Amino acid sequence: MKQDAFPPRAQARPQTHQTHGISRQDDYGWLRADNWQEVMRDPSVLDPDIRAYLEAENAYQDAIMEPTRELQERLFAEMRGRIKEDDSSVPAPDGKFAYGMKFETGGQQPIFFRTPRDGGEETILLHGDKEADGKAYFRIGGASQSPDHKLLAWAYDDKGSEYYSLQIRDVASGKDLDYSIADTGGGGVFSTDGRFVFYVRLDDNHRPSKLFRHEIGTDPAGDVLVHEEEDAGFFMGVGKTQSGDTILIDIHDHETSEVWMIPADQPELPPVLIAPRDTGVEYSVEDHGDTLYILTNLGDAEDFKIVTAPKATPGREFWSDLVQHKPGCLILSHCVYKTFMTRLEREDGLPRIVIRRLADNIEHSVEFDEEAYSLGLGGGYEFDTTVIRFSYSSMTTPSQTFDYDVQTRERLLRKEQEVPSGHDASDYVTRRLMAPAADGETVPVSILYHKDTKLDGSAPLLLYGYGSYGITIPASFNTNSLSLVDRGFVYAIAHIRGGKDKGFRWYKDGRRETKKNTFTDFIAAADHLVAEKFTVHDRIVAQGGSAGGMLMGAVSNMAPDKFGGIIAEVPFVDVLETMLDDTLPLTPPEWPEWGNPITDKTAYEYIASYSPYDNVGAKDYPAILAVAGLTDPRVTYWEPAKWVAKLRAVKSGDSLLMLKTNMEAGHGGASGRFDRLKEVALVQAFALMVTGKA
Numbered sequence: 001m002k003q004d005a006f007p008p009r010a011q012a013r014p015q016t017h018q019t020h021g022i023s024r025q026d027d028y029g030w031l032r033a034d035n036w037q038e039v040m041r042d043p044s045v046l047d048p049d050i051r052a053y054l055e056a057e058n059a060y061q062d063a064i065m066e067p068t069r070e071l072q073e074r075l076f077a078e079m080r081g082r083i084k085e086d087d088s089s090v091p092a093p094d095g096k097f098a099y100g101m102k103f104e105t106g107g108q109q110p111i112f113f114r115t116p117r118d119g120g121e122e123t124i125l126l127h128g129d130k131e132a133d134g135k136a137y138f139r140i141g142g143a144s145q146s147p148d149h150k151l152l153a154w155a156y157d158d159k160g161s162e163y164y165s166l167q168i169r170d171v172a173s174g175k176d177l178d179y180s181i182a183d184t185g186g187g188g189v190f191s192t193d194g195r196f197v198f199y200v201r202l203d204d205n206h207r208p209s210k211l212f213r214h215e216i217g218t219d220p221a222g223d224v225l226v227h228e229e230e231d232a233g234f235f236m237g238v239g240k241t242q243s244g245d246t247i248l249i250d251i252h253d254h255e256t257s258e259v260w261m262i263p264a265d266q267p268e269l270p271p272v273l274i275a276p277r278d279t280g281v282e283y284s285v286e287d288h289g290d291t292l293y294i295l296t297n298l299g300d301a302e303d304f305k306i307v308t309a310p311k312a313t314p315g316r317e318f319w320s321d322l323v324q325h326k327p328g329c330l331i332l333s334h335c336v337y338k339t340f341m342t343r344l345e346r347e348d349g350l351p352r353i354v355i356r357r358l359a360d361n362i363e364h365s366v367e368f369d370e371e372a373y374s375l376g377l378g379g380g381y382e383f384d385t386t387v388i389r390f391s392y393s394s395m396t397t398p399s400q401t402f403d404y405d406v407q408t409r410e411r412l413l414r415k416e417q418e419v420p421s422g423h424d425a426s427d428y429v430t431r432r433l434m435a436p437a438a439d440g441e442t443v444p445v446s447i448l449y450h451k452d453t454k455l456d457g458s459a460p461l462l463l464y465g466y467g468s469y470g471i472t473i474p475a476s477f478n479t480n481s482l483s484l485v486d487r488g489f490v491y492a493i494a495h496i497r498g499g500k501d502k503g504f505r506w507y508k509d510g511r512r513e514t515k516k517n518t519f520t521d522f523i524a525a526a527d528h529l530v531a532e533k534f535t536v537h538d539r540i541v542a543q544g545g546s547a548g549g550m551l552m553g554a555v556s557n558m559a560p561d562k563f564g565g566i567i568a569e570v571p572f573v574d575v576l577e578t579m580l581d582d583t584l585p586l587t588p589p590e591w592p593e594w595g596n597p598i599t600d601k602t603a604y605e606y607i608a609s610y611s612p613y614d615n616v617g618a619k620d621y622p623a624i625l626a627v628a629g630l631t632d633p634r635v636t637y638w639e640p641a642k643w644v645a646k647l648r649a650v651k652s653g654d655s656l657l658m659l660k661t662n663m664e665a666g667h668g669g670a671s672g673r674f675d676r677l678k679e680v681a682l683v684q685a686f687a688l689m690v691t692g693k694a
Helices: 036-041 048-081 128-132 481-485 504-508 516-531 547-558 575-579 587-594 601-610 638-650 673-690
Strands: 015-019 022-026 092-094 097-102 111-116 123-127 139-145 151-157 164-170 181-184 196-202 208-215 224-228 235-240 246-252 257-263 272-275 283-288 291-296 305-310 320-323 329-336 340-347 350-357 363-366 374-378 387-393 400-405 411-416 428-436 442-450 461-464 490-494 540-545 565-569 623-629 657-662
Touching: 022 601, 048 481, 048 638, 048 657, 048 673, 111 128, 123 128, 123 139, 123 151, 164 196, 196 235, 208 235, 246 283, 257 283, 272 283, 283 329, 291 329, 305 329, 340 374, 350 374, 350 387, 428 516, 442 481, 442 516, 461 516, 481 490, 481 673, 490 516, 516 540, 516 547, 516 601, 540 547, 540 673, 547 565, 565 673, 575 587, 575 601, 623 638, 623 673, 638 657, 657 673
Parallel strands: 461 490, 461 540, 540 565, 565 623, 623 657
Antiparallel strands: 015 022, 092 097, 097 111, 111 123, 139 151, 151 164, 164 181, 181 196, 196 208, 208 224, 235 246, 246 257, 257 272, 283 291, 291 305, 305 320, 329 340, 340 350, 350 363, 374 387, 387 400, 400 411, 428 442, 442 490
16 A cells, blocks of 8 residues: 555535534535536536545545556456457347347447347447447447337437437438437337337436427427426336337336326327325236236235236226235236236245246246345247246356246256356355344345355455345346455355345335344344354455445444445435435435435434434544545435545544545446446455455
8 A cells, every 4th residue: 555645635614504403514515516417417517626626535546556556457357357258148039130239349338239030140220339439438228129120219328427318210221310319318118100209308406207209200399298297206217018018107216106008009198097106005017908917015915916907997996916915925026928927026035937827827937946046037029929038147157048938848048158267166155144133133145255265264255235225136146256256255245124135024124214224234244254254354345335335334333343444336425415405316206215304303313313424433444445426316426525525534543545436427337348347446456455465
């Protein structure tokens, strides 16, 4: 580590705020740009004082990490060496064509292509590398073909702000029409005749609140407003059922949903409401002829059930149970085809696919035997088929893509992830532990380590966690983790409350007034790993991003002695202030997750009791690396910037503290597949450095 680098200190400019009669002082609120909406679209307008501080932190981080430069390059080379550079997906059939995505050797961006259904000459539809040429940031937000295969709707973001420009491409000529639709949520949905495309537009506060219908070839200024969501607490999205018969307008927050439908072959009809929103009731919709198949948690179906309803009378009073609720067995998704229905469900922490024949409701399941694994189910493009496609992997098994015939029950391996530099699964061990929590619950922990790693407490360990929004972190194959594991690390994932790893209850017990269970579960996982001789506390490096970054901030405040290092990527650490600012992109839709401190004093006090920024104290913290994105609309750059500034001013001891802000990217970091690996290499070099393995 370079010793002569001097950490920057942000100037304290105290601001006092009062809510519910409670005063709080914020010394670093000035780091929030008043013109943040403009900065999202044009980073060059950032206030010079703010830019100077962020760049000073970047320079300090560069100086501290300079001795690891060669290590970072080796890590990058290793991770890149595990990627098949000219990789390609298995093309998915759609009518007379099959559509796929691939990469070229050296290419950073995906290339979308199609072939005749049964093979033949390939047609490039969209070449991501050519579109990205000359841009510091570029991400494709989606690409979908029209039903007649003549057009391609695709979207891109070249700022990292997730404002996507929607393009319509004529497939025959390979050229886009001479206009672009700005500020969309990414992608579009075609009507059956391909004459119209539906898309969602974001407002100045980055909220997806309006659905428009665009007639191909006309001026977007004349696009028709189809539906508007006036409640700032709800998101809006647009999609289509597997049958292709129905366009769906999905409106939701984190616990409530409402769906409207439009016949895809009559796109100019007004949308029809399926069931009005009812707080706490979620539902998603598929169709088959005149019948709707609805996945919902209505009533006591905490882990969800599937009901049917006539399309002509879709209201809840006409819902009839088809797949009964089974406590502890969480139905994650469903899809309806011409002769069968699929559902993906999770029980005892492990997923399975269930096939249900529509003619007689006979079911069978697709399962696997490993102790911990990941399963993904794709819908494909076709409705009249007997073949589904799913992916399988575990922490030791590279991803496999299967086609499965639901009639013959035959599995056909269509693709196996190649690791060009080599991978022998027998060199690694994966396990599933159950860590005891203080309240009697047990927390699943997935573990990967090299067979030669000694489990005597001497190994360094990277412990990853998220624990919010009901998101489950799968125990899937991750080539990047092998660079640490091959250097003697144990790699562990804590499946903490706030996710749905053990059913919906697991999520409910880690949000709002029970949010602290997320943090104590993570600490319990760390304690158990130490008790089981996998590591010792000062050799644990904790890692989390976004809401998982909030987890990192919380546990570093609550139990700084339990960790040797903290990696907080785009961390949501200024929870109280953000939830009090209803002008920010995600604040109103987030209140069901965290509580609304504006109207609810109890929610204010509870959030204030754990919000990482508000609870920074004069204590010895572990080494911390925080990573931010300047144009991030989800976790704004000033949250990690304020957090690091306050830590520098308040914490005791001389532990390492660094902030790295990507000045040309947003929430997901660098957009190219190899550029992103450079960021991963930096994070891993930090983990190796603070555990003495660099």
